Amino acid sequence: MAIHFDAPSRTFRLDAKDTSYMFGVLDDEGFLVHCYWGPKLTDNDAGMFYRQIPSPASHERERASIMDVMPQEFPTEDLGDFRDAAFGILDESGHEASLFLYRSHRILSGKPSLEGLPSTFGNSDECQTLEVILEDPVLHLKAVLSYTVFENLDVITRSVRIENEGTSPVRLTRVLSACVDFDGDDMDLVSLWGGWARENNAQRMPVRHGRQSVHSARGESSNAYNPFMALMEHTAGEDFGEVYGFNFVYSGNFVASVEMEQHGLIRALMGIDPQHFGWKLDPGSAFQAPEAVLVHSSRGLTGMTQTFHDLYRNHLIRGRYAHSLRPVLINNWEATYFDFNTDRLLEIASLAAKQGIELFVMDDGWFGSRRNDNSGLGDWYVCEDVLPGGLKPLADGINALGMKFGLWIEPEMVNEDSNLYRAHPDWTIRVPGRQHSRKRNQLVLDFSRREVVDAVWSMIRKVLSSANVEYVKWDMNRILTNLGSAALPADRMQELSHRYVLGVYDMQDRLTKEFPQILLENCSSGGARFDPGMLYFSPQIWTSDNTDAVARLKIQAGTALMYPLSAIDANISIVPNHQTGRVTPFSTRGDVAMCGTFGYQLDITKLTDEELASIPGQVEAYHRLNPLITSGDYYRLHDLFIQDDWDAWMVVSKDRGEALVTYVRILSRGGDGIYSRIRLKGLEPDAMYRIDGTDQILSGQLLMHAGIRVPLPRGDYASASLHLIRQ
Ligand code: DGJ
Numbered sequence: 001m002a003i004h005f006d007a008p009s010r011t012f013r014l015d016a017k018d019t020s021y022m023f024g025v026l027d028d029e030g031f032l033v034h035c036y037w038g039p040k041l042t043d044n045d046a047g048m049f050y051r052q053i054p055s056p057a058s059h060e061r062e063r064a065s066i067m068d069v070m071p072q073e074f075p076t077e078d079l080g081d082f083r084d085a086a087f088g089i090l091d092e093s094g095h096e097a098s099l100f101l102y103r104s105h106r107i108l109s110g111k112p113s114l115e116g117l118p119s120t121f122g123n124s125d126e127c128q129t130l131e132v133i134l135e136d137p138v139l140h141l142k143a144v145l146s147y148t149v150f151e152n153l154d155v156i157t158r159s160v161r162i163e164n165e166g167t168s169p170v171r172l173t174r175v176l177s178a179c180v181d182f183d184g185d186d187m188d189l190v191s192l193w194g195g196w197a198r199e200n201n202a203q204r205m206p207v208r209h210g211r212q213s214v215h216s217a218r219g220e221s222s223n224a225y226n227p228f229m230a231l232m233e234h235t236a237g238e239d240f241g242e243v244y245g246f247n248f249v250y251s252g253n254f255v256a257s258v259e260m261e262q263h264g265l266i267r268a269l270m271g272i273d274p275q276h277f278g279w280k281l282d283p284g285s286a287f288q289a290p291e292a293v294l295v296h297s298s299r300g301l302t303g304m305t306q307t308f309h310d311l312y313r314n315h316l317i318r319g320r321y322a323h324s325l326r327p328v329l330i331n332n333w334e335a336t337y338f339d340f341n342t343d344r345l346l347e348i349a350s351l352a353a354k355q356g357i358e359l360f361v362m363d364d365g366w367f368g369s370r371r372n373d374n375s376g377l378g379d380w381y382v383c384e385d386v387l388p389g390g391l392k393p394l395a396d397g398i399n400a401l402g403m404k405f406g407l408w409i410e411p412e413m414v415n416e417d418s419n420l421y422r423a424h425p426d427w428t429i430r431v432p433g434r435q436h437s438r439k440r441n442q443l444v445l446d447f448s449r450r451e452v453v454d455a456v457w458s459m460i461r462k463v464l465s466s467a468n469v470e471y472v473k474w475d476m477n478r479i480l481t482n483l484g485s486a487a488l489p490a491d492r493m494q495e496l497s498h499r500y501v502l503g504v505y506d507m508q509d510r511l512t513k514e515f516p517q518i519l520l521e522n523c524s525s526g527g528a529r530f531d532p533g534m535l536y537f538s539p540q541i542w543t544s545d546n547t548d549a550v551a552r553l554k555i556q557a558g559t560a561l562m563y564p565l566s567a568i569d570a571n572i573s574i575v576p577n578h579q580t581g582r583v584t585p586f587s588t589r590g591d592v593a594m595c596g597t598f599g600y601q602l603d604i605t606k607l608t609d610e611e612l613a614s615i616p617g618q619v620e621a622y623h624r625l626n627p628l629i630t631s632g633d634y635y636r637l638h639d640l641f642i643q644d645d646w647d648a649w650m651v652v653s654k655d656r657g658e659a660l661v662t663y664v665r666i667l668s669r670g671g672d673g674i675y676s677r678i679r680l681k682g683l684e685p686d687a688m689y690r691i692d693g694t695d696q697i698l699s700g701q702l703l704m705h706a707g708i709r710v711p712l713p714r715g716d717y718a719s720a721s722l723h724l725i726r727q
Contacts, residue, residue, distance in 0.1 A: 002128040002149040003107050004044070011047035012105075012130060014147055015040060019154040019296040021147070022046050023073050027055035030101030032134060032145075034071040034181045038242060039298050056080075069263060071181035074100055074134065074145055074160070083259050083267045084211065086160075088174035088274065091139060096173075100134035100143045107131075111148045111157075116502050118249055118536030119291045120157055120315045122150060140166030141281075150315065154307050156294045157249075163286040171491075172279040176255070176271025178246065178292035185264030186234045190301070191256070192226040192558050197546035197579050199223045199527035200558030202641045206234065207266055213257030217275040219444075219480025219497050221251050223528040228562055229256040231268055236300050238636060239681070243297040245304040246270045247562050249316070250290035251533035252501035253277065276483060278494030293532065301561070302681075306633050308562035313631070316532055317539045317567065319512060321519050325626055326540065326597050327358035327404055328619050329471070334547065334573050335603035338365040338372050342387050342394050346401075351604045353401035355615035359471055359519075359599075360398045361406040366391075367463075368418060374441045377413045378420030380459035382466075395467035406471025406519070407463075411456050411507060413442045413477065420455075427452050429496070431484040439478035447503030448496050449487045457507050464515055472511065473542065476504075476524040501533075508537040521569060530559060540569045540597045547573035547601060548580040549592040550666055550717060553647045556596060557640055565651070566630035570596030572618075574603065586611045588719040590618045591662050595629055595649070598622045625660055625723065628653050635681040637661075645669065648710075652682035656700075657726045659683060663710040664719040672712070679707040684726065692723035 004013040011024035022035035024047050033053060036046035053070055056063045067080030077085045078097040089098045108131065109124035127150045134143040142163040149156055158178040164170060187207045191214045192200045200223075205212070214225035221227045227248035233241050246268065248254045253273035260266050270292040279287050293311065297303030313322075330352045332345060340362075349360040364370065366386055368379025376383075382390045391407075398405040414421045414428060416436075421428070421443070428443040430436060436443055446452050464472070485496045512520060522534040523542035530541045541563075544555045552570060559568055570593040575583040593599070604612070629651050637648035650661040661680060665672060683689065683700035690697045698708070703724070712718045 002151045003130045005105070005107070006044045006047065009044060009047050011035070011044050012132075013041070013044055014130065014149045014156055016149050016154045016156055016296070017152050018298065019156070021156050024050055025102040026050055026053065027057045029055070029057040030103065031056060031070065032073040032100070032102050032132065034073050037180060037244065037296060069265065071265070073179065074143060075179055076100060083261050084257060084269055085174065086176040086179040086269060086271065087143070088172070089139070090171040090173055092168045092170065098136050098139060098141070100136050103133045103135045105130060105132045114159060114288055114291060116505060117288060117290050118505060118533045119159070120148070120249065120293065120311060122148070122315050126150060126152065126315070139170060140164070141170065150311065153311055154296045154303070155311050157291050158294060159291040160289045161286055162281065164281045164283050167283050169280055169282045172281055172287060174271070174274040174277065175279070175287060175289045176269050177248070177289045178270045178294060180244070180268045180294070182231065182266040182268065184233065185260060185266060187231045187266060188234055189258055190230040190232060192228055192561065194223050194558070196223055196525055196528070197544060198551070199530070199544045199555050200226055200561075201554055202558045202561060207231070207258050207260050209260045209262070211257055211259045213255055215253070215255040215257070215273045215275070217253050217273050219252060219500060220476065220524055220529045221254060221531040221533070222479070223524075223526065227254040227256060227531050229258070229268070229270070230301070230304060231258065231266070232301070238639065239300045239302050241298070241300050243301055243304045244268070245295040245297070245308060245562065247293045247295075247308065247532055248290065249293060249532040249536065250501070251504065251529050251531050253497050272498060276494065276497045279498070280491050280495070290533070302635060305561055309564040309634060312532065312535060313564050313566060317535055319539060320516060321539045325623065326519060328356070328622055329359040329361050329406070329599035330357045330604065331361040331363055331571065331599065331601045333363035334578055334601045338370070340365065340386070342397070345394060346397050348604055349398050349403060350401055352600070353403050355604070355612065356619040357403065357600060357615070359404040359406055361408070361471060361473060362394070363408040363473070364410070364475070366407065375415045375417035377410055377415040377442050378418040378445070380409065380411070380456065380463055382463065391463065391467040391469075395469065399468055404470040405468060406473065407469060408473045408475060409460055410475040410477060411460055412445055412447055412504060414445050415442050426486040429480060429482060429485060429500070431482045434482055437481040442478055444478060444480055446485050446487065446500070447507070448485050448499030449503070453503045453507050457510055461514065464518070469515075470517055471519045471521065473521045473523055474508070474538070476529055505533070505537070512537055527555070527559065530563065535563070535567055540567050542569045543596065546579045547571055548577035548582050549584045549589040550582060551580055552592050553664060553666070554640055554644075556592070557636065557647065557649070560634060564630070565595055565634060566597065568596035569599065571599045571601035573601045574606065584717040585719070586614060588664060588717050590614070591719040591721045592664065594618070594622060594625065594721065595651070595662055598626070628658055628660055632659070633682055637678050637681065646676070648678050650680060650682070656682065656684045656687070659689070659724040661722040661724065662719065663712070663721070664717070665712055666717065668714060668716050672714070676712065677707045677709045680704050683724070688727045689724040690727055692725055697727060
């Protein structure tokens with residue numbers, strides 16, 4: 001039993017693997033107060049904490065003051081709690097006050113899915129769900145708070161559904177999915193910031209009085225911030241101390257915020273960003289908020305990372321490629337950009353096939369009038385000038401080489417220079433009378449409208465059915481601005497951003513159901529939509545348009561803070577690198593790409609003989625090492641965000657029988673041969689490990705405590721990868 005309800009004290013205790021989460025009903029009025037989240041407790045005594053809180057009902061003269069410090073599970077606005085709230089409303093008379101009180105609860109085995117939204121999953125042996133039903137007796141609104149506990153992981157997920165049981169519509173102004181009120185005031189906040197070609201940089205800072213947040217109001221989860229934050233005790237570090245991680249299973253606007261109020265109490269919130277959000281809730285209807293994942297670790301950031309990886313690998317990522325080896329791909333984008341035809345693609349593919357590469361991906365530029373990025377988006381039919389005879393001759397040609405075939409699409413977008421736009425200008429997102437705010441010269445289609453999704457899907461479906469397509473890269477290359485939909489009435493216009501995301505999920509759902517053989521990869525100008533919502537549909541995501549091996553170190557390290565290596569698409573590209581101009585060794589590019597879903601994005605016909613000759617060995621290494629890389633425990637051996645001369649990480653198999661260590665020297669310093677010694681982690685101390693390809697056998701304790709000197713040639717950007725095998 002993971003979920004306990006102590007009836008006399010009306011306390012809930014949710015027991016995950018080594019974690020407990022507690023809250024309870026404070027008094028007869030029914031305030032739902034938070035009690036505890038941290039290392040596992042085996043009794044309900046933490047419930048005593050909240051009994052020490054005066055109840056608003058029994059201290060009427062100080063009701064508002066008490067509300068302002070009470071630790072709450074689902075705080076609302078305007079009745080005394082001036083911290084950020086999880087819920088906000090405007091009722092028919094224009095009032096903002098709301099208050100949800102406990103009415104009942106039920107415990108379910110397993111985990112129900114969320115209608116229209118991605119979410120983690122688990123069966124009745126793996127998890128239990130608690131639904132707590134709250135009511136605002138004045139507004140006649142019901143809030144159903146859902147908590148799922150994963151018994152073998154330190155994970156609790158939360159989501160909220162609001163139902164209008166009254167007779168008048170209400171306007172929801174905020175519905176956040178999770179709120180946790182922490183007692184401690186000595187915490188640090190970790191978050192990820194970035195931009196195009198520089199995604200997911202980790203930052204850590206102390207939580208101070210006031211509000212700190214990361215958010216997106218861009219219509220996508222964005223590359224500016226990831227929908228993630230971790231609170232850690234100030235004394236906690238990489239491998240020790242308490243860490244509380246939050247990640248949002250959603251691909252649109254989000255906020256992740258902490259607030260230290262006047263007494264030093266800290267409130268953490270995660271949910272849809274209230275900016276650009278409003279929802280008219282008619283009588284009898286419901287609003288479902290997305291899921292927030294809460295991970296607790298007593299083993300510092302390492303424990304948090306490993307728990308997120310295990311959860312996403314086993315309870316989020318789906319489909320036939322969730323646990324199987326992905327084909328090694330070659331993508332033509334950096335090889336040709338828009339300048340290609342069937343012959344050119346087959347030239348690249350045939351040389352790639354000879355080296356053992358398994359999947360050929362045709363990127364942007366094969367459809368409509370798409371000869372550059374000014375036109376053609378929206379016209380999802382093959383351009384016969386580029387691919388004479390359509391897709392089939394090309395796909396057949398690729399298949400004849402023994403390779404799988406895949407292609408690029410960007411379904412959510414349209415160029416004004418396209419037949420789709422000329423026929424349906426009102427299908428774009430736009431405020432009437434305002435100039436289009438273009439980005440990459442493109443506009444966003446109004447995916448909040450079913451007929452738009454239907455029309456685009458019917459074109460894409462036809463293309464996917466016209467040849468043997470086994471991979472799709474779904475791109476999305478701009479933010480949402482000028483937020484107007486020709487189909488939404490004024491009092492629903494603020495629903496557009498969320499309805500848009502629901503439309504995207506609807507089409508990804510159709511694609512994955514109708515074409516289960518297709519390996520779907522999401523992408524958004526690189527990693528602008530690298531989030532758990534996308535991972536629910538696609539087992540891998542294009543991590544960044546920056547393919548430089550050195551720049552990728554930070555990008556991949558930040559991304560791997562919670563997303564598994566099996567999701568991180570990483571490719572070897574040409575040098576000088578197209579984004580940074582840097583020249584790195586082919587082997588370093590290989591070592592860095594190997595720790596993701598491995599592939600190539602380059603003109604293989606331009607490689608040197610030596611580079612070409614090393615590809616079969618890289619493909620063989622990928623086949624040998626990928627099962628370990630994608631199922632093992634990931635350890636950071638260095639914090640690149642603090643000191644960026646070098647980087648190292650390792651992956652250890654669950655049974656600790658093998659490990660892969662990767663070390664990259666960035667800038668060479670004098671004496672590197674003497675000082676480049678790293679201490680490994682996660683090995684079995686008493687076991688002996690042989691370094692594959694050598695006759696060196698060393699004990700786990702020596703490797704972890706004394707460390708190992710990494711053999712590297714002199715020079716910048718050198719790398720080494722060591723495969724340890726238990727003897
Ligand atoms: C942006 C993507 O991130 C690139 O990989 C490439 O697919 C281009 N779009 C194509 O337009």
